[in-house]
Amino acid sequence: MNLTELLDRSADRWPQKPALIEGGNTVSYDGLVQQVADISLLLQTLEVPPGCRVGLCLPNSINYVAVTFALWKINAGVVPMPTEYTEAELSSVAETLRLGAMISHKPRAGSQPLLGNLFFTRLTPAAPPDNHGLNIAFIRFTSGTTNASKGVVLTHETIRDRVAASNQSLGITAADTVMWCLPMSHHFLVTIVLYLGVGATIVLARHVLARPFLEAVSQSKGTVLYAAPFHYALLARDNSDAKISSVRLAVSTTCALPPDVAEDFFKRFGVPLTQALGLIELGLPCVNVDDPAGRWDSVGRPQPDYQIRIRNPDRDGCGEVVISGPGFFDAYDSPWTPREKLMPDGWFVTGDLGRLDEKGFLFLVGRKTAVINLAGRKIFPDEIEAVMNRHPAVRESRVHGEAHPHLGEVVAAEVVLHHAVAPEVLRDFCRARLGPDKVPASIHFVNAIAKTAVTGKIRRPAAVAA
Amino acid sequence: MIAQTQIQTELLEFLRAGIFSEQVAVAEDTDLVANGFDSLSLVALLQFIEKKYGLWLPESEINEATLKNIRTVAAVIVRLLHERPPAP
Numbered sequence: 001m002n003l004t005e006l007l008d009r010s011a012d013r014w015p016q017k018p019a020l021i022e023g024g025n026t027v028s029y030d031g032l033v034q035q036v037a038d039i040s041l042l043l044q045t046l047e048v049p050p051g052c053r054v055g056l057c058l059p060n061s062i063n064y065v066a067v068t069f070a071l072w073k074i075n076a077g078v079v080p081m082p083t084e085y086t087e088a089e090l091s092s093v094a095e096t097l098r099l100g101a102m103i104s105h106k107p108r109a110g111s112q113p114l115l116g117n118l119f120f121t122r123l124t125p126a127a128p129p130d131n132h133g134l135n136i137a138f139i140r141f142t143s144g145t146t147n148a149s150k151g152v153v154l155t156h157e158t159i160r161d162r163v164a165a166s167n168q169s170l171g172i173t174a175a176d177t178v179m180w181c182l183p184m185s186h187h188f189l190v191t192i193v194l195y196l197g198v199g200a201t202i203v204l205a206r207h208v209l210a211r212p213f214l215e216a217v218s219q220s221k222g223t224v225l226y227a228a229p230f231h232y233a234l235l236a237r238d239n240s241d242a243k244i245s246s247v248r249l250a251v252s253t254t255c256a257l258p259p260d261v262a263e264d265f266f267k268r269f270g271v272p273l274t275q276a277l278g279l280i281e282l283g284l285p286c287v288n289v290d291d292p293a294g295r296w297d298s299v300g301r302p303q304p305d306y307q308i309r310i311r312n313p314d315r316d317g318c319g320e321v322v323i324s325g326p327g328f329f330d331a332y333d334s335p336w337t338p339r340e341k342l343m344p345d346g347w348f349v350t351g352d353l354g355r356l357d358e359k360g361f362l363f364l365v366g367r368k369t370a371v372i373n374l375a376g377r378k379i380f381p382d383e384i385e386a387v388m389n390r391h392p393a394v395r396e397s398r399v400h401g402e403a404h405p406h407l408g409e410v411v412a413a414e415v416v417l418h419h420a421v422a423p424e425v426l427r428d429f430c431r432a433r434l435g436p437d438k439v440p441a442s443i444h445f446v447n448a449i450a451k452t453a454v455t456g457k458i459r460r461p462a463a464v465a466a
Numbered sequence: 467m468i469a470q471t472q473i474q475t476e477l478l479e480f481l482r483a484g485i486f487s488e489q490v491a492v493a494e495d496t497d498l499v500a501n502g503f504d505s506l507s508l509v510a511l512l513q514f515i516e517k518k519y520g521l522w523l524p525e526s527e528i529n530e531a532t533l534k535n536i537r538t539v540a541a542v543i544v545r546l547l548h549e550r551p552p553a554p
Contacts, residue, residue: 059504084506181505208505209530230509237525375509406522407509428483436485436510441517 001156003137004073006163006197007033014174014199020062021220022204027062029199032069035062039070042114046122050075051131052100053139055093055123056185057081059105060204063118064184065192067103072156077136079151080185082377084435089383093141096150096334098125132338134330138189140280142371142380151333152280159189162283162327163197165305166190169289170249172224174199177246179222181205181213181231182254182376190284191226200224210238217244225250228376229257230407232273236264244269251276251287255373255408256364262296275299277362281329282348286362298361308362309347310355318355318365322347372401373408377437381411384440387433388413393421398449402442413440416449467547473519473540480514481536494536503533511539521546 010019011029019032027035048054054076058064071078079097081090083105094102102121103114111121137159139151172178178195180202195202203220205213208231216222222244229252250265252273262273272292277299278284285308288300302308306325313319324346331338343349354364372379381399388397396416401409415426423443430439474494485507486492492501503511508528516522521543523532532542 183506207499208508209499209528209533210525211529231505233525234528237528239526375505377506406512406525410513431483435506437506441513 001135001160002072002075003156003159003193004036004069006160006193007036007069010174010196010199017174017199018201019196020065020202020204022062023206025062029196032062032066032196035066036069036073039066039115039118040073043070043074043076043120046101046114046120048074048076048101051077051129051136053077053079053097053129053136055079055081055090055097055099055102055104057083057085057090057102057104057106058118058185059083060180060184061105062204063105063116065196067118068188071103072137075135077131077139079139079141080188081141082183082185082435084377084437086433086435088433089435094123095126097139097141098127098129099123100125100129129333130336132331132336136330139333142280142378152329153331153333154189155330158327158330159193160327163190163194165303165326166284166287167194167198168305169287169300169303170194170251170284171289172198172200176200176223176248177220178202178224178226179205179213179217179220181208181227186377187226187253187278190278208234210235211240211242214238214240214242214244217247218242221246223248227252228254228408229261230375232265233258233261233406236261236268238268244271247271249274249289253278254376254378257296258405259297266293266296272296277352277364279350282323282325282350283327285323285325288361291361295357295361298357298363300362301360302362308356311349313355316355318353321350321352321354321362321364323350324348372399372411374401374410374437375407379411379438384411384413384430384434384438387430388415388426388440391421391426391429393417393419394426396449399440404441410441411438412442412444414444414446414449416447417445468519468544470540470544473543474536476518477511477514477536477539480518481511485510492536496535498533498535499530508533515539515543519543519547521550 011033015030016028018026019029020027054071056078068078104119105117107119108121111119114120135155137156138154141151178200250271250273253276257275266272274288274292277286285306286299286302288298309322311320311322352364353366354362356362384399385397388394394415395418398414402412404410427439481492490501527542532538
């Protein structure tokens with residue numbers, strides 16, 4: 001199975017229908033399939049072999065989508081690399097996941113032009129990657145916060161299954177126009193792939209500011225919004241009389257929806273925000289399509305093919321959220337750990353704390369994992385700690401998410417020093433080595449950092465959803 | 467009270483160091499959005515302002531008029547700092 005079949009099927013049924021709209025540029029389903037074919041031919045002449053892992057460092061664009069499907073067409077694996085990554089971060093991902101090539105929107109050392117603003121760089125991994133015989137489509141780099149491994153591996157078949165299961169409640173069809181403003185490098189599968197598989201039209205918002213976004217909704221008669229609370233907060237404060245009457249579904253994802261944003265958005269537009277629970281390992285097991293207005297603070301009931309249980313509940317029924325269902329990740333990479341080994345009983349421990357109400361709606365009350373969610377981007381503490389620890393004044397550091405009323409969470413650091421240094425100096429040190437989103441917003445100097453007794457590993461406080 | 471020119475200088479320094487690539491010659495009247503100031507940059511700028519001036523730009527102020535260039539951002543910061551009740 002190859003995911004390009006989903007796109008081809010849509011092109012057969014709706015050849016002339018717009019697939020993607022980027023500013024004044026519209027590409028039809030037929031046109032997109034053609035672009036995919038053209039790029040895949042170019043990649044073949046560059047001798048990108050099947051099974052090769054290719055880093056993709058592009059901003060949201062039609063090209064982003066076309067290159068992803070082109071890589072799939074030649075059976076290469078796609079590794080998204082957010083454009084905010086610094087050179088050091090890009091090299092680290094390339095090395096860890098053994099990338100054989102990289103496609104970027106900027107020329108790089110040793111790169112050659114591929115097409116238009118696309119550049120191809122051949123890389124030489126220390127050893128060829130071992131795909132363990134899997135038909136790998138996608139590897140999401142995570143810096144191993146929840147475990148030692150560095151990549152979440154997904155095959156074509158897995159993505160096909162999760163996309164199908166994710167759309168049971170969303171019900172996206174060819175009649176939908178999706179307004180897109182999240183970074184594709186962080187969100188792509190149960191979103192972009194899903195929409196293209198059912199023949200929907202995707203409008204790439206050029207900016208998240210309220211006025212231009214609302215104009216785009218009205219002009220393209222958008223029916224679905226998929227964004228983070230940060231974006232909805234901006235929209236909710238718009239003081240024009242712009243309406244979004246064409247919108248049937250507004251999904252809020254990536255972090256907990258603050259109550260005032262939910263309320264203000266509903267007041268301003270008359271459309272309730274639908275929360276969802278999405279995890280790269282699982283897909284989109286929950287989306288609150290049943291009661292977004294009444295239970296705005298729930299991520300909803302599990303979609304039909306998923307089951308949710310609360311493990312070790314306390315007196316209030318609150319405990320660890322565990323989930324089973326189709327299309328779960330195939331393995332972690334580097335070191336390789338197959339899914340069966342991680343969840344032998346078929347249940348995935350999400351790291352979220354939550355409870356189910358009497359109607360089966362899931363409410364998340366906090367997180368046990370350490371991933372920081374900053375306005376739709378996922379940030380891994382140990383990556384930042386590794387950088388801070390390299391500063392000569394730093395003996396040890398611990399990074400965690402700090403609740404922020406507008407951004408979900410921001411990066412905060414506790415640092416044990418060898419000798420005095422100004423916080424701003426440490427921040428500059430980080431800024432030179434990490435993307436701007438990862439530079440700690442606050443740095444606290446402490447005398448010691450709590451460790452877990454058994455492993456000597458740094459103990460992270462359970463972050464409470466904002 | 468901090469002068470608008472000083473805020474402009476500080477914003478300029480921040481945007482040059484942390485947001486724009488070397489290819490963009492950022493000045494006080496550079497059109498930010500036209501030069502690739504995106505959602506990520508916005509989040510970083512909002513955090514910088516919060517940290518530096520103890521001020522979270524309210525969503526009602528986050529619009530094209532405010533984010534036109536560094537001058538307009540600084541002007542909004544100055545206005546909000548003036549409007550803010552003095553600390554007790």
